[in-house]
Amino acid sequence: LAKTTQPISMDSYEGQEVNITCSHNNIATNDYITWYQQFPSQGPRFIIQGYKTKVTNEVASLFIPADRKSSTLSLPRVSLSDTAVYYCLVGDLDSSYKLIFGSGTRLLVRP
Amino acid sequence: GAGVSQSPRYKVAKRGQDVALRCDPISGHVSPFWYQQALGQGPEFLTYFQNEAQLDKSGLPSDRFFAERPEGSVSTLKIQRTQQEDSAVYLCASREPNDRGQNTGELFFGEGSRLTVL
Numbered sequence: 001l002a003k004t005t006q007p008i009s010m011d012s013y014e015g016q017e018v019n020i021t022c023s024h025n026n027i028a029t030n031d032y033i034t035w036y037q038q039f040p041s042q043g044p045r046f047i048i049q050g051y052k053t054k055v056t057n058e059v060a061s062l063f064i065p066a067d068r069k070s071s072t073l074s075l076p077r078v079s080l081s082d083t084a085v086y087y088c089l090v091g092d093l094d095s096s097y098k099l100i101f102g103s104g105t106r107l108l109v110r111p
Numbered sequence: 112g113a114g115v116s117q118s119p120r121y122k123v124a125k126r127g128q129d130v131a132l133r134c135d136p137i138s139g140h141v142s143p144f145w146y147q148q149a150l151g152q153g154p155e156f157l158t159y160f161q162n163e164a165q166l167d168k169s170g171l172p173s174d175r176f177f178a179e180r181p182e183g184s185v186s187t188l189k190i191q192r193t194q195q196e197d198s199a200v201y202l203c204a205s206r207e208p209n210d211r212g213q214n215t216g217e218l219f220f221g222e223g224s225r226l227t228v229l
Contacts, residue, residue: 034216043115043202043220044154087153093216098167101146101153 004088009106018075020105022088025069030092033064033071038085038104047086048073075107083109113137115221117203123227124193132188132224134203143186144218145178146202154202160186193228200225 005023012018024033032051036044048055050062050071061074075082085104116135124130136143142161146154147170158168160180171177175193180186190197204218 032216042222043204044218045220046217049216085153089216091216098144098156098159099216099218100156103151103153 004090004102006086006088006102006105008103009108011108011110012078013110014079015077018078018082018107018109020073020075020086020088020107021070022073023070024088024090027068027090028092031068031090032093033062033068034089034091034099035060035062035073036087036089036101038087044087044101078107078109080109080111083107115140115203115205115219117201117221117224119224120222121225121227123229125229126194127192128228129189129191130193130226132190132201132203132226134186134188134221136184136186136203136205137219138184139208140184140205140219141208142206143180143184144204144206145186145188146204146220147172148200148202148223150199157188157201190226193226195228198226198228 034049035047037047038044048057048060048062050064052064055062063072085106087101087104089099115137118133122130134143142159144159145157147157148154156170158171158178175191178188200223202220202223204220206218
């Protein structure tokens, strides 16, 4: 399973766009990139998933360059309630149901 | 409640005591997963089931840990002779069934059971 590297923490202000980049240099051909969000005292929650290029949903966008060795989670116009830990996961969904979490990025949104 | 239900939410145990943590997946979901999350760390995989079969228990830290799913959808994680290093939040998750056996990568997590071993 490919290892991921993310910043330990990030600070932002309400209304700003936040971009969290994840490095996964050893990503394999069949690997997908998935992001989860976790609030204190709650379990992680699926945000978005992609394989290449760009994926957008009602919560976030995921940008994946052609070499797929990194990905960027983009949160538009964050609010205080977006303060959470964000995890980047990489894995082959076809051969393993097991998700491997790293330490994540602690995002703090200030008023 | 439509989410994954875990109980107890909080458990305090004396060192050496046995504990049992219960997980009730979302109705209609399959494959309960168990994760352990230490303070300030990401969740770490323990084990998972597919239907009644425990397909992967590679993450269980010792033989004091075992999970079962005797019938129905409920799963139980049991820890025998608890140690202080077992203190953590234990998360259960489930996933939607997929007739083609495909994995979407989306797990639905419960709020966890916080175990404190004194």
